[in-house]
Structures are given as C-alpha cells and as structure tokens.
Amino acid sequence: MDLATIVQILDSTLRLATPLLFACLAGLFSERAGIFDIGLEGKLLISAFFSAAYAHYTGSAWAGLGVGVLAAVVFSAIHGIASITFRGNQLISGVALNFLAAGVTVVVAQSWFSQGGRTPPLAGDARFQRLDLPFAEALRDVPVLGPVYSQILSGHSILVYLGLLTVPATWWLLYRSRFGLRLRAVGENPAAVDTAGVSVVRLRFMAVIICGVLCGIGGAYLATSLSAGFVKDMSAGRGFIALAALIFAKWRPWHALGAVLLFGMLEAIANRFPSLNLGIVTLPGQFMSALPYILTVVILAGFVGRATPPRAGGEPYAKER
Amino acid sequence: MSTRRLPHWADVTLVPLISLLIAFAISALVILAIGEDPWEATRLMVQGALGSTYGWGYTLYYTTNFLLTGLAVSIAFQARLFNIGGEGQALLGGLGVALVLLFVPWPNWWTAILAAIAASAVFGAAWAAIPGYLQAKRGSHIVITTIMFNFIAFSLLNYILSHVLRPQGSMDPATARFSNDIRLPRIADILEPLGIEFSRSGPANVMLFVALLACLLAWVMLWRTRLGFSIRAFGQSEPAAHYAGISSVRIVMLTMLISGALAGMMAVNSVMGGPQRLVMNAVEGAGFIGIAVALMGRSHPFGIIPAALLFGFLYQGGSELAIETSIPREMIIIIQALVILFTGALDNMVRAPLTAAFVAMRGRR
Numbered sequence: 001m002d003l004a005t006i007v008q009i010l011d012s013t014l015r016l017a018t019p020l021l022f023a024c025l026a027g028l029f030s031e032r033a034g035i036f037d038i039g040l041e042g043k044l045l046i047s048a049f050f051s052a053a054y055a056h057y058t059g060s061a062w063a064g065l066g067v068g069v070l071a072a073v074v075f076s077a078i079h080g081i082a083s084i085t086f087r088g089n090q091l092i093s094g095v096a097l098n099f100l101a102a103g104v105t106v107v108v109a110q111s112w113f114s115q116g117g118r119t120p121p122l123a124g125d126a127r128f129q130r131l132d133l134p135f136a137e138a139l140r141d142v143p144v145l146g147p148v149y150s151q152i153l154s155g156h157s158i159l160v161y162l163g164l165l166t167v168p169a170t171w172w173l174l175y176r177s178r179f180g181l182r183l184r185a186v187g188e189n190p191a192a193v194d195t196a197g198v199s200v201v202r203l204r205f206m207a208v209i210i211c212g213v214l215c216g217i218g219g220a221y222l223a224t225s226l227s228a229g230f231v232k233d234m235s236a237g238r239g240f241i242a243l244a245a246l247i248f249a250k251w252r253p254w255h256a257l258g259a260v261l262l263f264g265m266l267e268a269i270a271n272r273f274p275s276l277n278l279g280i281v282t283l284p285g286q287f288m289s290a291l292p293y294i295l296t297v298v299i300l301a302g303f304v305g306r307a308t309p310p311r312a313g314g315e316p317y318a319k320e321r
Numbered sequence: 322m323s324t325r326r327l328p329h330w331a332d333v334t335l336v337p338l339i340s341l342l343i344a345f346a347i348s349a350l351v352i353l354a355i356g357e358d359p360w361e362a363t364r365l366m367v368q369g370a371l372g373s374t375y376g377w378g379y380t381l382y383y384t385t386n387f388l389l390t391g392l393a394v395s396i397a398f399q400a401r402l403f404n405i406g407g408e409g410q411a412l413l414g415g416l417g418v419a420l421v422l423l424f425v426p427w428p429n430w431w432t433a434i435l436a437a438i439a440a441s442a443v444f445g446a447a448w449a450a451i452p453g454y455l456q457a458k459r460g461s462h463i464v465i466t467t468i469m470f471n472f473i474a475f476s477l478l479n480y481i482l483s484h485v486l487r488p489q490g491s492m493d494p495a496t497a498r499f500s501n502d503i504r505l506p507r508i509a510d511i512l513e514p515l516g517i518e519f520s521r522s523g524p525a526n527v528m529l530f531v532a533l534l535a536c537l538l539a540w541v542m543l544w545r546t547r548l549g550f551s552i553r554a555f556g557q558s559e560p561a562a563h564y565a566g567i568s569s570v571r572i573v574m575l576t577m578l579i580s581g582a583l584a585g586m587m588a589v590n591s592v593m594g595g596p597q598r599l600v601m602n603a604v605e606g607a608g609f610i611g612i613a614v615a616l617m618g619r620s621h622p623f624g625i626i627p628a629a630l631l632f633g634f635l636y637q638g639g640s641e642l643a644i645e646t647s648i649p650r651e652m653i654i655i656i657q658a659l660v661i662l663f664t665g666a667l668d669n670m671v672r673a674p675l676t677a678a679f680v681a682m683r684g685r686r
Binding site for chain 2: 090092097100108114247284302
C-alpha cells in the first residue's frame with residue numbers, strides 16, 4: 001500500500017465517520033438521560049429524505065438541512081411522548097420509528113418525485129460544497145503535515161467540521177455544565193434528580209430533542225453531502241453502527257469520536273479493497289462490513305473491558321404517589 | 322384493586338383493536354395525503370388478498386411466515402426477553418434448509434420436510450444461542466446483541482451465497498434449485514382430492530399446518546408444563562422466580578433456543594415452500610413483522626393467529642395495491658410501524674382512558 005492510498009483511505013474515513021459521529025453523539029445524549037434509542041437509524045433516514053427533497057425544491061442545502069432536522073425532531077418527539085409521557089417500551093418505540101421512516105420515505109418519495117423512491121440528483125448549492133481550510137494550498141508540499149492537513153483534513157463539507165466541533169461541545173455540556181450534570185444524573189438515578197426539585201420529564205425531553213437535532217444533521221449530511229440525493233434505505237444500518245460505536249465508546253464523547261473513526265475506517269477500507277489480502281488469509285468484503293457488529297458483540301460480552309450502560313436506561317420513570 | 326383494572330377480555334381484545342383502528346386511521350390519512358383514495362385502496366387490498374383462491378394462496382403463505390416468527394417473538398416476550406433477532410435466525414434457518422436439501426437426496430417430500438424443519442430449527446436456535454448465552458452469563462443486552470447478529474447473519478449469508486453455494490456459471494447470489502421430487506404439497510394439492518378447487522399458483526403449503534401445530538404446542542408448553550410455568554414466572558418477576566428456585570441462566574437459554582428454532586423454521590416455508598432455493602432476501606422482513614404480530618396477539622400462541630392472518634392479508638393486499646395503484650409496497654411497512662407503535666409503545670395511551678371509562682361505568686352501577 002503506498003502513501004497515496006493511505007491518504008485516500010484516511011480522507012474517506014473522515015467522510016464516512018461523520019454521519020456515524022452525529023448519530024453516535026445523538027444516542028449519547030438520549031441514553032445518558034436514560035432513554036434508550038434504537039431509532040437512530042430511522043431518524044437518519046427520515047432526515048436524509050426530507051433534507052434532499054427540500055434541498056431539491058429550494059436549491060439550498062441549508063434549507064434542506066433545516067427541514068431534515070425538523071423531521072428528525074418530530075420523530076424524536078414521538079419517541080419522547082411514547083417513552084416519557086406514556087411510559088411505553090423504549091425499545092419497541094425505536095423499532096416502530098425505524099420502520100415508519102423506512103416506509104414513509106419511500107411512499108412520499110414515490111408520490112412527490114415518481115422515481116422509484118428516490119429524489120432527483122442534487123447539484124450546485126443544493127449540496128454542501130467542499131470547504132478548503134486556510135493555507136491548505138500553501139502547506140501542500142510540506143512533508144507529513146502537508147498530506148495530513150491539505151489532503152485529509154481539508155476539503156470536506158462544512159458539516160464534517162461541525163461534527164468534529166460537536167465532540168468537545170458535547171464533552172463540555174455533559175461534564176462542565178449544570179445541564180450536563182443533571183442530564184447524567186437523570187440517566188443514573190432519576191428519583192434523586194426529582195427529589196432535588198428538577199423535572200425528570202423536562203430533562204429527558206430536552207435530551208431526546210437534542211438527539212433528534214444531531215440525527216437530523218447526520219441524515220442531511222448523508223443525502224446532501226456524502227451523496228447527491230436520497231435513495232431508498234440509504235442510511236444502510238449506520239444508525240445501528242452508531243449504536244455499536246456508542247457501546248464501544250462506553251457512552252463517552254471523545255471515545256465516541258475514536259469509535260466512529262475506527263468504524264469509518266473499516267468502511268473506507270472495505271470500499272477501497274472489496275476483498276482484503278493480508279498475505280495469510282484473504283478477508284472478504286462481507287467480513288469487513290460485519291466487523292463493527294462483531295467487535296460490538298465482543299465488547300458487550302465483556303471480553304475487552306466492560307460496557308456498563310447508564311443505570312436507569314430503558315426504565316420509564318414514575319413519580320411515587 | 323380489581324375495580325381499578327381493565328377486565329381481562331377488554332385487555333386482550335379491546336385494547337389491541339382500538340390500537341389497530343388508530344393505526345389504520347393514520348395509514349388512511351397517509352394514503353389521502355399522497356392523493357389516493359383510502360376506501361378504494363382497502364377495496365383493492367381485500368379483493369387482491371381475499372377475493373380469490375389465488376389471493377388466499379399468497380395470503381396464507383405469508384401468514385405461515387408470520388405465525389412462526391410471531392410465535393418466536395411471543396415466547397421470548399413471555400420471559401420478558403425482546404428477541405429482535407428473528408430476521409437473522411430465519412436467515413440461518415434458511416441456510417440449514419438449503420444445506421440439508423442440496424446435499425442429501427431425500428426420497429420424498431415428507432422425509433425432506435422433517436429434515437428441513439430439524440435443520441432450520443437447529444441453525445436458528447444456534448444463532449439465538451450466542452446472544453442468549455451472552456445475556457444469561459455476561460449480562461449483555463439481548464436487544465443489542467440480537468440486532469448485531471442480524472447484520473452478522475446477513476453478511477455471513479451474503480458471503481456463503483456469493484462464494485460457496487452459488488452454482489458455477491450463475492450470476493445471482495442464490496443456491497441451485499432443490500430437486501422437484503421434494504416439492505411441498507400446496508393447498509391445492511391437499512384440497513383437490515376433496516373435490517375443492519383452489520388456485521395452483523399460490524405458494525401456501527403444508528407448512529401452514531405445521532405452523533398452526535407449533536402454536537398449539539407452544540400453548541401446551543407455556544400453560545401446561547413446568548418449563549412454561551418457569552418461563553412465565555421468570556417473565557413476571559425475575560426475583561420471585563429466582564426465589565422459587567428457577568435458574569435464570571437455564572430459562573434465558575431455553576427460551577432463546579426455542580425462540581430461535583421457531584424463527585429458523587419459518588425458512589422451511591419461505592425457502593422450501595416458496596422459491597425452492599435459498600436467495601438473499603428469503604426472509605423479507607418477516608422476522609421484524611413477528612414483533613408486530615406478537616404485540617397485537619398479546620404474546621399468546623392463539624392470539625397471534627388472527628394477528629398473523631391480518632399481516633398476511635396486509636402483505637398480499639399491499640403487493641396487489643402496488644400493482645394496481647401508484648401506492649408503493651412500502652405502504653405496508655408504514656402500517657406495520659404504526660401497529661407496533663400503537664400496540665407496543667403507546668399502549669398506555671389507549672389503555673389509560675379505557676380503564677378510566679370502565680372504572681366510571683362500574684362506579685355508576
């Protein structure tokens with residue numbers, strides 16, 4: 001493997017990790033507040049469709065982003081109403097929302113565009129354009145720094161950088177703000193938060209809405225930046241890989257970045273080499289695509305460190321009466 | 322206390338029916354929103370799925386799939402385990418069916434179906450055993466592991482079909498066709514000697530009766546055996562079951578093995594009874610529809626029979642709808658999602674006002 005190939009793989013790693021990053025941080029907010037969310041996949045998908053559709057209608061990727069985020073927040077709100085207000089089963093609600101997204105996107109896409117469940121291809125300002133970082137051109141020929149800065153870090157859409165900035169922002173919000181302290185507490189011991197006079201319902205709803213916003217950005221990135229338009233089932237299990245990354249990261253923001261970069265790299269390698277020849281064995285592409293899931297099961301099994309979810313996760317909170 | 326609760330009959334019939342009505346009403350709104358007529362759509366679906374023996378042949382074929390996957394989810398639900406892995410377990414079950422039918426020359430259909438049932442059950446159970454073991458022994462959340470195992474199963478089958486079992490010269494990832502001597506008798510073959518005419522094109526076959534028998538056996542197991550009692554006790558209260566000397570490891574393992582075996586057996590219908598070869602989309606989401614069926618049927622082996630029939634109808638009706646109108650097949654995924662949402666997650670939304678109504682009615686008397 002030569003340097004150019006490595007640079008190319010790292011470049012697409014960053015691209016492919018971005019939707020995972022948004023979905024993973026989205027799940028982090030929700031699950032840290034005690035609301036399991038296996039509906040990340042559905043929120044990515046619904047936002048991908050609506051952002052592509054409105055980017056097509058308005059010719060603006062930003063307008064698409066707005067509508068995509070709105071659609072994902074509506075899904076989040078349904079999840080919140082089911083699991084917080086009506087204290088329903090959070091897992092079942094997530095499953096239902098995943099199917100709802102899979103169905104609604106195709107039915108509406110067919111009705112609006114009649115192109116077999118896809119949107120027309122997006123071009124120009126309907127997509128997020130690549131952004132060249134300052135001095136990228138000047139530093140191109142500097143050894144080591146040049147390829148890393150000019151070719152790997154520079155030249156992505158603005159959402160990639162937004163994603164990278166969301167990581168420290170999430171860390172700060174969770175560990176350095178009053179809101180974050182309460183959010184983490186509500187996922188561990190909601191009764192204690194309630195006793196302190198803070199509304200469990202309000203906090204959990206806020207977490208779920210933040211989750212929707214982040215998933216919405218991730219979905220919009222999929223359709224208006226990574227690809228040029230929506231195609232049926234385009235989230236392709238990324239919501240579940242993000243869930244896997246979240247477990248891998250043990251519900252911590254910086255580790256989440258590491259996990260999604262790892263999973264993004266696996267995808268980048270699988271795209272570049274359909275079957276990977278390691279000398280002794282040849283790994284088929286199917287193995288590479290299953291690897292994130294296999295790694296997650298190994299982590300979950302506790303063979304490599306232990307992944308302990310927030311203690312009150314999945315439990316609806318009922319005030320004592 | 323009992324006056325504060327819903328009567329049992331209302332709990333098992335009224336709550337799912339009202340939830341279903343809400344789900345249908347919203348689906349009708351979706352159809353209206355995309356500029357089609359919901360009444361006309363309903364008429365086309367009923368006509369397409371139930372209006373002819375041709376339609377019934379497909380409706381009952383899908384029903385068979387959903388009976389087995391619904392039963393698989395239901396039995397896990399009884400032990401309060403959420404097995405989302407039916408899809409993967411059924412894929413592996415399909416692999417078992419294909420292996421045993423491709424490499425052993427069975428003399429006739431009934432020896433072949435017995436072997437296929439056994440193989441699919443073993444493969445499905447084995448695929449459910451790993452998440453079961455990890456839940457029982459290491460506390461890994463079964464929902465997450467079974468989701469992961471669905472994806473792993475998909476990749477595994479994709480590899481096996483495109484690299485190992487694909488016949489030479491063939492381009493699509495699928496096995497060779499099974500021998501015609503072991504073709505399963507279809508409903509028409511069974512009804513013909515009785516002088517009843519039935520369309521020969523519908524793929525519904527003897528597996529329908531196997532699936533119904535499985536429901537009966539599951540009921541006997543759950544309500545008439547010690548194991549069934551242990552499973553239900555474990556599902557109601559894990560500490561109480563533990564105090565009564567029921568081993569949680571044993572119950573989780575056995576429940577997941579039974580659940581996986583049932584999900585795997587679904588492949589006998591969709592592989593051996595359907596296209597007679599193993600293709601990539603042999604399961605077609607039936608593992609997930611099992612969740613909707615189990616929720617609607619209140620996880621009861623008899624309750625899921627009407628629920629599976631309903632989804633069989635929706636599946637076949639949805640296909641006809643996609644042919645006759647511009648409403649795509651994915652419309653049934655919306656209906657399925659809404660059924661899961663309202664009968665599963667938003668259950669309390671329907672139950673609370675209904676309970677209040679019953680309490681008020683009793684108070685007046």
